[in-house]
Amino acid sequence: MEKMRADARRNRAKVLAAAEEAFAVDGLAVPLDDIARLAGVGAGTVYRHFPSKEALFQAVVLERIQQFATEARELATAGDAGEVFFGYFVRVIKQASLNRAICDALAESGGHTFKAGAGDEFHTALAELLGRAQAAGAVRPDIDGDDLRALIVGCLAVERYSPGSRHLVRVVVDGLRPAGADPGRAASAAADTP
Template structure:
């Protein structure tokens, strides 16, 4: 797929948050600053994508521009780190959904969460839809965990004959990408209603044939 941001090949996305760019362990205050930068970047990237200046992210985080650069040498590296952080949270949430005795509800809850989070966050939407940002290249381990997690939820529901058996995990990602594309053209006022309709159509389409 075409990479229009220069992010796809970066290795910064999988940098251990407890270490510096050079690989040395971070002090506690440095770890706190890194977390503040990530939170600020997540909020600003969610609305404006890569157009946000690093200086604005630093101001929003309450740190100096030099602090941002020490942790994330480029804006692309910071963008990638934000995506990885959000995807890792999705994987963690899936563990909770997997405890639901109703396998269909567990799968649908995960899909609804991915759709909702992707709509709120441009970086995450780019990763989940496979547009502009290829998480499989930037952070293959994280991408694999998300895929395996969703695959496990799907297989469990299929074993229970709770959802149709002729779909695979790639179909689920394609459905999400299509939903994101549709919602991108919805105005702010109509987006909630369209989101609800897409959820209903998606979930009805996954239902096992009677």
């Protein structure tokens, strides 16, 4: 692959930054011309780097999902598996709920965005955190990675339609605990997470 010129790299970075900002607010509804204007480049520059709006969207979202996966992998050996899992679960919901593009990508069932490498890494890392929490007896055993992804998407919908309703996310978190578990720990994790 031919090395990109310095000005082309700068333009690509500008387009990605502008797209991240625009997609966070409007999701896929934002026109490419608006992204080009926000980036301070022409529409042709956007198309040179990204053949379609979907390709640009995927590049932006995959970067964020990769960050979620990296954090989950880093937490895989952290102390209290249950606390780590619940803290991470709530943090992903809080951070993703602020970005419509991430919400759209995580909600996309069977779409190319989630199946791409970073999506697979996120799913695998999340499943590992879940498995550790289940082995520690902190999470009910009848939940798997696909169930967890569906719960994240559901919680994102709650956050989008009823912002600031932390008690509803706590209800889901409490529901992940095994019968008879202390919901106070999960509630404090949900309340303390930004």
